[in-house]
Structures are given as C-alpha cells and as structure tokens.
Amino acid sequence: MKAPAIAATEFASRRAQVLRALARDGNALGVVLAGDADASLSHAWRPNPNFEYLTGITDEPAAILLLDPGHPVKARRVQLYLRPLNPELERWDGFRDEVGSPLKSRYGISTIMRTTAFSRALLESARRAKRLACLHSLAAHNAPISPDLAIFKESAARIPGATISDLTKTLPAMRAVKSTAEVACMQRAADITALGFAAAVAAAKPGNSEFAVQEAVEHAYKSAGSRETAYRTIAGTGFNATVLHYHANSKPIQAGDLLVLDSGASFAGYAADVTRTFAVSGRFTARQKLVYDTVLKAQLAAIRACKPGAKMSAVDAAARKVITAAGFADAFIHGIGHHLGLEVHDADPQTALEPGMVITIEPGIYIPSESLGVRIEDDILITRGAPRVLTAAIPK
Ligand code: GLY
Ligand code: MN
Numbered sequence: 505m506k507a508p509a510i511a512a513t514e515f516a517s518r519r520a521q522v523l524r525a526l527a528r529d530g531n532a533l534g535v536v537l538a539g540d541a542d543a544s545l546s547h548a549w550r551p552n553p554n555f556e557y558l559t560g561i562t563d564e565p566a567a568i569l570l571l572d573p574g575h576p577v578k579a580r581r582v583q584l585y586l587r588p589l590n591p592e593l594e595r596w597d598g599f600r601d602e603v604g605s606p607l608k609s610r611y612g613i614s615t616i617m618r619t620t621a622f623s624r625a626l627l628e629s630a631r632r633a634k635r636l637a638c639l640h641s642l643a644a645h646n647a648p649i650s651p652d653l654a655i656f657k658e659s660a661a662r663i664p665g666a667t668i669s670d671l672t673k674t675l676p677a678m679r680a681v682k683s684t685a686e687v688a689c690m691q692r693a694a695d696i697t698a699l700g701f702a703a704a705v706a707a708a709k710p711g712n713s714e715f716a717v718q719e720a721v722e723h724a725y726k727s728a729g730s731r732e733t734a735y736r737t738i739a740g741t742g743f744n745a746t747v748l749h750y751h752a753n754s755k756p757i758q759a760g761d762l763l764v765l766d767s768g769a770s771f772a773g774y775a776a777d778v779t780r781t782f783a784v785s786g787r788f789t790a791r792q793k794l795v796y797d798t799v800l801k802a803q804l805a806a807i808r809a810c811k812p813g814a815k816m817s818a819v820d821a822a823a824r825k826v827i828t829a830a831g832f833a834d835a836f837i838h839g840i841g842h843h844l845g846l847e848v849h850d851a852d853p854q855t856a857l858e859p860g861m862v863i864t865i866e867p868g869i870y871i872p873s874e875s876l877g878v879r880i881e882d883d884i885l886i887t888r889g890a891p892r893v894l895t896a897a898i899p900k
C-alpha cells in the first residue's frame with residue numbers, strides 16, 4: 505500500500521493561498537521562518553510548523569520563506585532562503601545539495617537563494633511594498649517576540665513609511681481545515697496508534713512497570729512505520745492516572761489499578777492523540793465503573809455535538825453537563841479538547857467547527873484522594889454529516 509503523503513502541488517497551492525491573503529492586505533510581505541537548530545544529539549530538529557506546512561521541508565534549520573505578492577517578477581513572489589553549504593560542518597551533520605534544478609524541482613520553488621542574501625532582498629522588497637504582515641502567532645508579553653515581527657520591527661525602523669499588519673489568523677485558519685491528503689496522513693497515524701494500543705493492553709499487567717506499557721506502545725508504532733511519537737507518552741496507574749501530564753512512567757503496576765494511557769504515533773509529521781483507561785486486573789470495581797461510564801457517556805455526548813457551526817465551548821458544555829449531572833463537576837479540570845494536526849495541540853483558529861477540522865475529544869474525571877483517574881480521548885474529523893472518529897478502531 506502506498507504511504508500517504510502531501511504532494512508538492514499541495515504545498516504550492518498553500519503558498520498561493522497565503523500570497524492571495526497578503527495581496528488583499530495591500531501587497532504586504534510575509535516571512536515564515538523554519539527556526540534555528542540547537543545542535544542537539546539528544547533530540548531531532550523540527551521546523552516551525554507554519555514553515556513545514558508551507559514547504560514540507562523538515563531538514564533545513566534557519567531556512568526562511570519570503571512571500572512577496574507584489575514582486576514584479578512572478579517567479580520571485582515566493583523566495584526560499586537556505587543556509588550556505590559548509591562541507592566541513594556537513595561531514596558531521598550530513599551533506600546538503602547545491603542550489604540548482606534538482607533542488608528547485610524537489611521543493612517546487614523556482615527562487616532559492618542562500619540566507620546570506622536575505623537581508624538585502626528583504627530591504628529591497630520592503631522598500632517597495634512598505635507593508636509587512638505578521639504570519640507567525642503573536643507572543644505574550646513575557647515570551648520572546650514572534651520571529652517575523654522581530655525582523656519587521658528592525659526593518660520598519662530602517663524604512664521610512666513601512667507599516668506592520670496582523671495576518672496571524674491566516675495560517676491557523678488554513679491549517680485547521682485538513683485536506684484529503686492530510687486526513688489520509690492523520691488516519692495512518694491513528695491506525696498505527698491502534699496497533700500500539702493493542703500491544704499496550706498485553707503489557708498493562710500487574711507486575712510490569714508503567715514503562716513496560718510505554719515501551720510496548722512505542723515499539724509497535726515504530727514497527728508499523730512511525731518514526732516518532734507525536735508527544736511524550738503518558739502511562740499512569742493508580743494515583744498517577746490523576747496527574748494530567750504524568751511522564752515518569754516508572755511505577756510498578758498494582759492489581760486493581762486503573763491505567764491511563766495517553767499516547768499517539770506521528771506519521772508524515774501529523775499527530776494522533778489517544779487516551780484509553782484500562783482496569784489492569786481485567787475488571788472495574790463498582791466505583792471505577794461509575795466513573796468510567798460517566799466519562800464515556802460525556803465523551804459520546806461531546807462527539808455527537810461535533811457538527812459544522814458548533815463552537816468548541818458548546819462541545820465542552822455537552823460533556824460537562826453529563827459529568828456535572830453525575831456529581832463530578834469539580835473533577836473535570838481541563839477543556840474538552842484541541843485541534844490536532846502537525847502539532848499535537850495544533851494551531852487554533854478560534855472559530856466554529858467546519859468540515860475538515862480534526863479535534864480531540866477527551867473528557868476526564870480525576871479524584872486524587874481515591875487514586876482514581878479516567879480519561880477517554882479520540883480524534884474526530886468534522887464532516888458535513890456525522891463526525892468521523894479516526895481512532896474508532898481502538899476499543900473503549
Ligand atoms: N495528549 C496530551 C494532551 O492533549 O494534553
Ligand atoms: Mn489531547
């Protein structure tokens with residue numbers, strides 16, 4: 505079976521859509537940065553998801569995409585800047601291609617230059633356009649300033665009459681509505697995750713440690729073609745099941761415990777995000793069953809509310825109503841879910857649901873005083889009709 509992937513033409517049409525948004529904003533310039541590498545042996549580099557979404561390039565730290573809809577030369581409306589070659593460094597980090605036809609056709613971008621030429625090109629374009637539009641999300645006052653705004657502020661200080669505008673909603677709105685190819689990648693991530701959860705059930709036995717469950721689920725992902733998890737696996741038993749982002753995964757599993765397993769494979773950059781709660785001895789106590797059934801009922805109510813036009817707050821309310829009626833209102837301490845895509849907590853357009861959006865639905869009840877935690881999470885594709893549960897193959 506052919507692996508799902510995003511075609512070069514789809515990346516090109518995403519860039520064309522952003523160019524149209526910039527053109528409507530007075531032919532503003534947009535800059536999208538891949539972000540720097542931190543030269544780590546311990547973890548893989550990933551580009552900024554906006555950069556990945558618009559280029560599909562995942563191995564070029566410090567790359568920059570310059571979008572200039574008013575450029576008089578059509579081929580220069582999209583410009584990609586890559587770090588210069590460095591043969592000595594590349595003996596350590598891997599060899600890179602020269603700028604030429606093979607590279608241009610691989611990326612589907614005809615103007616590729618080195619980052620050493622970026623400052624001058626930006627000055628020239630900004631001097632003509634006199635307008636710079638932020639595409640990256642804005643930062644809170646105590647976080648580093650968003651990368652394109654940082655560049656634009658420096659530029660505007662040097663270019664008389666240049667103004668900076670806010671197009672930060674453009675990319676979240678685009679990224680939230682998945683294409684057919686994106687849904688296929690996400691379905692593959694979900695299917696691989698289903699294999700992992702099947703392997704985890706076998707490992708979730710008293711006598712094993714929580715880590716054995718993590719190892720089983722992640723080993724199955726890799727065997728099935730996922731190169732990495734979408735986020736750090738949470739495998740918590742007993743009291744640890746009540747800690748939302750428990751990561752130690754180090755305790756021995758005790759008979760009678762509930763296990764909350766929150767884990768997802770990633771495929772072609774796209775995340776799955778699933779939680780199941782198991783009785784490690786094979787049977788729930790009456791109290792565990794009451795809590796489990798309440799969470800499941802709340803989850804099904806929220807999934808039924810996942811219709812085009814519904815706000816996330818209404819979906820949240822559908823689940824909260826069930827949990828509140830059962831007397832557990834104070835034990836549901838987080839929101840109902842989030843958008844899912846290239847990021848596990850994906851770009852949030854903060855708009856009503858639309859066909860093509862993928863969100864998680866993950867109600868939970870957490871009672872630390874009873875070492876009792878239950879969460880159930882699925883990945884839901886909004887359609888014109890009934891919502892499609894991408895993770896339906898994982899039993900609950
Ligand atoms: N899977 C972890 C979370 O959604 O926060
Ligand atoms: Mn989640």
